[in-house]
Amino acid sequence: MPTTELRDVDPHAAVESLRAALTEVGIVFPSLGVDFANPDLKLVELGRVRADVAERLAEAIRRGGRE
Template identity: 50%
Template sequence: MATQCDETDPDAATEQLRTALTRARIVFPSLGTDYGSTLGLVNLGRVHPAVAVRLAFRLDKGHDA
């Protein structure tokens, strides 16, 4: 798991997450790198409640595997 002092590139992390979400047919319209942050954060943005439910379902399904 990444921590605050982890050196993970936020742009690479954003693209890796976008790719995984795309494979799951889930779109986060506001997904992007938070360039205003000095911590190198990934901005997940806001999503429609139906998207949140689909994401929760996919996470639960993967957790049970």
């Protein structure tokens, strides 16, 4: 069951971790970055991606990142 507990995670570290994981499965989010509008919320901006990139992301999630 997913947890709703909030963890104190550095958004910059989270962005780099996500970027690295996406790169491993051949996916690039050009707009991936930290949202600086509300720094206290520690938001990560995923941005917009083309439909084919979204589909590849869905496929990677379904197979657990395994090729």
